[in-house]
Amino acid sequence: MTSKAYILPETKYNFLDSGGDVTMTLASLGAGAGRQSAQLDLGVEAQPFMFRWRAWAKFATAPVVGESIDLYIKTSDNTHFDNDDGSGDAAVSAEDKLKNLRYIGSIVVDEASATPEFSASGTVAIYERYVQLVMWNRTADALSATAADNGAYLEEIPLQGQAT
Secondary structure, three states, X not given: OOEEEEEOOOOEEEEEOOOOOEEOOOOOOOOOEEEEOOOEEOOOOOOOOEEEEEEEEOEOOOOOOOOEEEEEEEEEOOOOEOXXXXXXXXXXXXXXXXXXXXXXXXXXXXXXXXXXXXXXXXXXXXXXXXXXXXXXXXXOOOEOOOHHHOEEEEEEOOEEEEEO
16 A cells, blocks of 8 residues: 655635735835734644745836845744734834844746736745744835735645555
8 A cells, every 4th residue: 555645735824904814014015124914823733834825016116127025934932023023013123123034935026017916935834833924125116005916825735644
């Protein structure tokens, strides 16, 4: 009998200005500025540690090819945080506040136009119960003021073993 392992996506946590699972106000995020989401509590029960992430953004004006929006994970035990910007949906107080966060990827501008949605994805291991998503706009342009144009999600990826 051969055993196979499958990836079976489960819970998806949406990080949006409104209407998502976790609040993250990205509308009009300025150039050279960052935003952290509200804190997501993954719960006390057993959970998968692997997550798929996807983030997307549109710009208010045409960005420069090669610039990026960088994504980070901020974790805590609900007492000690990876930086001191708190647990709420808030502006990142300074670029130095990224130094103790875990970089997970970037949305890289690949076209000098404000029209397209720029998107990127990847995977990240999260071992802590409490997590926040942080985006830093390294471009020279602000994000779109339309809330639905910008957001992200984390989706659980539990490994499922099945005998065949």
